[in-house]
Amino acid sequence: MNGSEPSFAAIPRNTATGLDEDALPTYVYKRLRDPKEFRLLRITPNYYHEPIDCTLFRTNISSSPKFEAISYTWADASGDKSLCKRVKVNDFYCIYVTASCEAALKRVRLSYEERCIWIDAICMLLLYYL
Numbered sequence: 733m734n735g736s737e738p739s740f741a742a743i744p745r746n747t748a749t750g751l752d753e754d755a756l757p758t759y760v761y762k763r764l765r766d767p768k769e770f771r772l773l774r775i776t777p778n779y780y781h782e783p784i785d786c787t788l789f790r791t792n793i794s795s796s797p798k799f800e801a802i803s804y805t806w807a808d809a810s811g812d813k814s815l816c817k818r819v820k821v822n823d824f825y826c827i828y829v830t831a832s833c834e835a836a837l838k839r840v841r842l843s844y845e846e847r848c849i850w851i852d853a854i855c856m857l858l859l860y861y862l
Contacts, residue, residue: 756818756820756824756825756826757824757825757826758825758826758827758828759788759821759822759825759826759827760825764790766792768792768793768794769790769791769792769793770790770791770792770793770850770855771788771789771790771791771850771854771855771856772788772789772791772797772799772848772849772850772855773786773787773788773821773848773849773850773851773854773855774786774787774788774789774846774847774848775837775840775841775842775846775847775848775849776841776846777841777842777843777844777845777846777847778841778843779843780838780839780841783818783819783820784819784820784834784837784838784841785820786819786820786821786837787821787822787823788821788822788827788854788855797848798848799848799849799850800840800847800848800849800850801849801850801851802836802837802840802849802850802851804832804833804835804836804851805832806830806832806833806853807830807832808830808831808832808835812830812831813830813832814830815828815829815830816828816830816831817829817830817831817833817834819833819834819837819854821854827854829853829854830853833851833853833854836851837851
């Protein structure tokens with residue numbers, strides 16, 4: 733994303749991972765400037781049981797980006813739709829999502845290559861509508 737990002741020195745380090753993921757600040761969305769602009773999510777490859785790591789970026793429909801749209805239910809089987817799971821985004825931030833959203837991201841993530849998707853809860857900032 734555009735804009736300044738915090739330096740590594742501003743984020744407490746963990747000797748095992750290099751970053752203290754519990755200390756990652758919440759991602760702050762920037763307003764889309766053009767009606768043809770939208771956000772996509774690039775999911776880093778990994779195995780199902782591993783945490784989600786991804787890049788949220790802006791693109792323009794006129795550039796014909798290749799992506800897949802994900803459809804899922806917001807609530808889990810018990811009806812819970814609380815924002816209780818954290819997704820690491822753009823290396824320095826986290827976004828809180830529902831357990832159902834996290835499970836959908838893990839199910840579509842590939843273990844061998846990046847996958848570019850559009851998912852409403854993250855790409856449209858729908859957390860305010862819960």
